[in-house]
Amino acid sequence: MSRLADTWRRAGAAGLLDAALVALAWVAAFVFRFSLLRNNAPANILHIVAVTLPIAVLAWGAALVWFGIYRSAWRHASLPDVWRLARACAVAALALAAVLLVMRVPNFPRSIVLIHPLLAGGALLAVRLAQRQLAERSHRGAPGDARPLLLLGSVDDAAPALQSLRATRLWRAVAVYSPLQAEAGERLQDLPVLGPPRALGEVARAFGAQHALVAGSAGSATRRLLLEQASGARLALLTLPRADDWLQQGAGSTVPRNLELADLLGRAAVQLDVRGLSDLLAGQCVLVTGAGGSIGSELCRQIARFGVGRLVCLDMSEFAIYQLEQELRARHPDMPAVFLTANVRDATRLRVLFERQRPAVVFHAAAYKHVPLMEQDNAIEALRTNVLGTVNAARAAALCGARRFVLVSTDKAVNPTNVMGASKRLAERALQVLAHEHAGTRMVAVRFGNVLGSSGSVVPRFAQQIAAGGPVTVTHPDIVRYFMTIPEAAQLVLQAALMGDSGDIYVLDMGEPVRIVELARLMIRLSGRDEDEIPVVFTGLRPGEKLFEELLADDETTLPTPHPKLRVARHGDVEGPRVDLDALQRRIAIGGAEEPEAAAVKDLLASLVPEYRPQLAPEGNA
Structure with missing residues (x-):
């Protein structure tokens, strides 16, 4: 109540000041007209001023109130506020001229109605600009303080x-x-x-x-x-x-x-189709696999904004799912949420959980993604998680009646030279097979590059090396990668869920590629150091690593979508051999008669992914 009273007091004081300025301007107009221009004043000049001055004040006061001048915070005035004041002054001058014309005051000099608006409008504007100037000076602080x-x-x-x-x-x-x-x-x-x-x-x-x-x-x-x-x-x-x-x-x-680095390499905010996503997600059960990871957890944060009926977060890491639970329950205490620990390689467990939760939309972010780790001794694990995990999740989604299934893929799936990239490409092809088998569930894949700050990316490793005093290790001086921020990646994955036909592969606009050595140097500079203090050392490309990643394979073209940052990839005539998913599952199943060696895994990938070219030696190394 006191704040409202204070507002009224300020408006009343401003109104009295404006009335005084309008009255002074009215008198000044007569002085200018008859004294400065040296014209003889009529005998009834005092009577003219006395009769017309209250009318002028009332006309101008009414116009200022009508145009909301006293609702403007003039200490933050901008050009639209000035234009509104100018319109109020023009209307006041015209209204006053009309009233005086009707009154027919004897000997009233008509030039006053032209002189007065200039004087009164200038005075009103000057007072308000002075108010803003004083406010700016008070905010700047004393030179010793700021x-x-x-x-x-x-x-x-x-x-x-x-x-x-x-x-x-x-x-x-x-x-x-x-x-x-x-x-x-x-x-x-x-x-x-x-x-x-x-x-x-x-x-x-x-x-x-x-x-x-x-x-x-x-x-x-x-x-x-x-x-x-x-x-x-x-x-x-x-x-x-x-x-x-x-x-x-x-x-x-x-x-x-x-x-921060994201401020430097990030792009303009993604424009989401909020209405479309609300129609897709609001009130629905949405399930995210790999929910404890960098992309999965951000997907959960973004999904929670759309008022989902229930959010199901699934991850094999107990610690990761616990951390996510604590965060989401604090941010969205009223949102129904379920937090599950499960491995996507366990088809039976997935079918039971999906049937129990019955999600309408599934985002599949669970994957092994570290290129060197998956290249040799862990190659079979990449296939079991990235390929069989995708098959299991997509089938479970289709069997429980899900409407949408979105696979989070990678640019390393394009012309892959490593097991991780080839496994993700095989997962894309497996998804396209399943899309034909399960027409009731729209299945799409979204392919993007490196994500700033995600687990396993170079950014956290560079930060640790800088904090330890260096050196910062870069594999090759010419290696380049595409980068985007975690929120941008998650938002575009959500956007892709709205679009296209089942079996489509979406490619995100990754902007311009970044040289990793320049990224390292920027991080050193952001830390307040230079390369004399924190040197950059080149260690050579690791197994399976390429100098650059493509977003499209050689036999692909892209078509535009309604969203400027998403394009859909179209394959050429050669798709390679059809993937027999059941035979593939039997061949790489857990607990088989023998554990395949890395060479056998690579041979299998080469037979199913024609564009896969295993590296005998890291590309670009002498």
């Missing part, structure tokens, strides 16, 4: 960042450094805009800045270039929180935070 901050980015990128910085007193923007040479010499909200050929380090020293805020879209070439220059200038790099940080952490998350 640390100087350099903004890195073009003028268009820096402007919204500068607006966000006004919410904190911890930082004081001192200049903008733009990578666009044409912008150097401009000013942005009274800040100088500098840029090439002047060095970034020189600019930072001139303004006493040890921190820089990187503005602009994540993953852009401009942002990467600026980051490299900033690391050479020994600047600590910051960025503004993402929108999801604001939603989860509240207003305090507007404070700039340290730049």
Whole structure:
């Protein structure tokens, strides 16, 4: 109640001030008309002013109230607020002119209705701009309290960042450094805009800045270039929180935070078909295999947002499923959820669980994905989990009446040179066989590259090596990979569940590939070190590892989908031999007469995956 009363008091005070300004402007208009222009005033001038002044105040006050001027927070005024004030002034002037015309005041000078709006409108705008200026100065803090901050980015990128910085007193923007040479010499909200050929380090020293805020879209070439220059200038790099940080952490998350690798390599936010996903998931039972892994757990987080009737999380790791249970129950205490431990290689266990839970949608993320580990002694395990696990999960989904089944695949399935990639390609082909056998369940696969921060990826390993003081080990100076963030990958997997025909393989837009050595150097720079302190050492490619991964095989083309970041892969005429799933299951079943050696596994894969080319020696090594 006190807050409402305070609001009314502020509006009342603003109204009284505006009335005084309008009245003064009305008197000033007469003074200007008859004194400054040296025209003789009529004998009844005082009577004219006395009669018309209250009418002017009332007309202008009514227009300002009608246009909601007193509902605007002018300490945060923007251009739309100024235009609304201008419209209110125009309507007030026209209404006042009409009233005076009807009144027919004797000897009333008609030029007053033109002079007064200019004076009154200018006064009203000046007061509001002064209010905003005072608010900005109060937010900037004293020079001794706020640390100087350099903004890195073009003028268009820096402007919204500068607006966000006004919410904190911890930082004081001192200049903008733009990578666009044409912008150097401009000013942005009274800040100088500098840029090439002047060095970034020189600019930072001139303004006493040890921190820089990187503005602009994540993953852009401009942002990467600026980051490299900033690391050479020994600047600590910051960025503004993402929108999801604001939603989860509240207003305090507007404070700039340290730049992370995902901010550099990530792309613009994925635009989900929220209505379509709500129709697919809301109120339904959704099951995720491999739910304790990087992609699986993020899928569970994303699915929980759509109001599912029940979320079933399945993983073979007791610890991983326990951690996920604790997180989801804390975030979504009212969401019905079931947490199961099971191995996807156990077909009987899966059929029982699927029949008991009866999911409408299944996301199959369970897999072995570490290339060198699966290449020799564990090769048979890759087939049993990645291929038989997929067959078991897809069959169980079809038998329990699931409407959708989505396999999470990988770019390593394209022209594979390792057991892991070949096993995922065989899983894709097995899924296409099952899609024909079970027409009632739409089965699709989604193929993408490396995911930043996922278990087994290079990013956590590089972070550990940097924390230990180095060196950072990279297999080859020319090795490149596609990268995306975990949330982006999970969201696009969800999106693919809405699309296409059963048996389709979707390819995600992975952006531009990244050289792993550059990734290592960026992480070293983000840690505040340089390569003199943390050296990069090349160790040679590991077994089964390629210099680059393709997203499409040579005999494939892609077709567009309604989503700009998803394309569907279409195979050529040569599909290879049909996969006999029952024979395959008998051949690699657990507990068989003998355990196949790695060579036998590779021969089997070569017979079922024509594009598989096992490496005799790691590619690219001397």
